[in-house]
Amino acid sequence: MALGLNSVNLHQWEEAEERFYNALNYANKDNSMRSLIYHDLGLLYAEQNMSKAAIHWLTESISGNSPNYKTIYLIAREYYKLGKINEAENWLKKGLNIAQKENLPTYQIRFNLLKVLYTESDKEMTEKTLKEGINHFLNENDWNYVEEYSKYLADYYAANQKYQEAVQYYQLMIKAQNKISELGALK
Template identity: 30%
Template sequence: MEIGSRIRFFRIQNNMTQEELAQEIISISYLSKIENNQTSASIEVLELLCERLGIKLIESEEYAQLKELHDWYHLMVARKREPAVSFYESYECKNSNDSRVAIFFVLFELRYFIFTNQLDKAEAQIKRMELYRDILDIRMSYFYEKFVGQFYYLKNHFSAAMEHFKVAEEILTSSVHFESWETADLYYYKGLNNNRMGKLALSIVYIQKALAIYQSLYDLKRSAECQILLGICYEKINEFEMAEKNYLLAAKVAEGINDSSLLGLIYHNQGVLYSKVGKSNEAIEQFLNSITHKEEHMVIGKLRSIHGLIEEYYKIGDHERCQKWLKEGFALVETHQNLQDFTIHFIYYDYLLNKSENLSRFIEKDALPYFEGIEHHLHVAYYAEELGKIYQENHKYKLASYYFSKAISSLKKHSHLNQ
């Protein structure tokens, strides 16, 4: 890496302004030219700048550290939470003088923040990296695009996520060599994101590609995750037998490798399937099984199952248990950040149970604008239809017609037929 790019990178990492770095050494305009590799400075000037930054003028590739960082990244890809967290907490080279080591650490730290659901830190990291995005080489750029895509996926900004995943795939299929498990991981996330966008045919294509690679690597856990996602796709297009087949295949693997959290995910999706075919009691049983199998850090997974329980108990008229799980849901949401989806779902059911006069206003002013903002078309359709029913019951037929039309339009956007 050119010395000017190195200086800019380490200055930004040290939270220094150009004025602070240049003070009593050179002018700010001259430093700017150095950082943009537009001029060649003297050795004396470069040494003074590097000394202030705490780095060496001449760097040597630290291959052992690079391998160590890539091994850490692989732990995150393999979903090995405890060793990944342990590595980060004990890693001693976070301020390496080697620019490649330092940049890869920043990149994989971004993935770590996403992996541990520290999205505020991830967002801050992305903003800082945008300041030196142009100095990343092609391999670094791949990881940057992939990780930013994963960040937007978790923020429910699926269109933005897909744009970054597309760029990552273009790099992946170019001349740059990546391990096959890396290819499979990107395909899995593209399948996941397409699923959330309602592009189910594309989702199935990418997940089947990922599954083929994982099976060739004998990666049982990731193969099971692919089977689960295929089941979700088939459930959404009402291919219930295919969905159940995939869930059973995944369950067999999860039981074989004794993976409790994976079983929790399978039970949840079986609950969704039973709910869709009108088997509320079976759905409730699976949602309860799911919660008991999910680890403490799996907050979003627990909330999804709690939401499922609330829906099913409300359907069968068991308002006492519905209220109990609503209380559990609110308590869990209050202790964590970035869970606006569930806050809206729970407030909605709270208003329903208490027959609040504020229900229609809440849907119109809070629920619909939020889900429209993040392009979650299925939730928009659901809440628009519920609002339409309320207005219809109150003989406000023009408003009812408007929201029923919105529901239909949103369903079309979500549907796999609209690809």
């Protein structure tokens, strides 16, 4: 499974898919292992914007198990991508409830950001929510999310012809990428 996830990270889609299906063959009746593999297959398809396939495998991964907030996040995101707002918001509510019950502020913020990115028509609210999220991730030194949401905000500013602000957040995105590289470097 780890090799499959590595292949996903490297965008080696066919290799990742093959590794996950091979892992399924070995998992036999180990339902917890199968659930993890189903989740990884869902992630593989989500990363390729194959939302229907992603949703299939992600929902399969939580059938019969207690729902995982990370899986629910991906399901909600894929439904948003398909324009199925009601389904997305149902999943988003489930995920937000879990994140609140388990006191997971990062995922509370991520669920709120997901909703704003796909449904908010108030530009000021979108901007405010993205800035708050980025500040949270900066305070947590969570550079992966700083990178992800800085790009969203930079693209938002560029689309609204606020180029100085766009450059500022593209620079923050690059800083985050550099931090991620530094953290992964051998010391």
